[in-house]
């Protein structure tokens with residue numbers, strides 16, 4: 001526990017010394033890395049709309065909405 005706190009504190013201090021541009025690049029890199037593990041398609045469980053997405057961009061800017069709610073990741077097949 002103490003080691004985890006110490007590690008988090010060290011990381012927080014190292015972030016404080018980074019430029020905004022460097023932090024933005026690291027966040028972007030995280031989005032790209034996470035997006036590799038996400039589907040590039042979303043669907044609406046209400047109306048069945050399917051939409052191709054750039055998952056990294058969706059992590060940055062938000063996921064598409066349809067029928068007044070956020071679309072769900074992936075698409076497993078026809079609705080119903």
Ligand SMILES: [Zn+2]
Pocket residue numbers: 044045046047048049066067
């Ligand atoms: Zn819909």
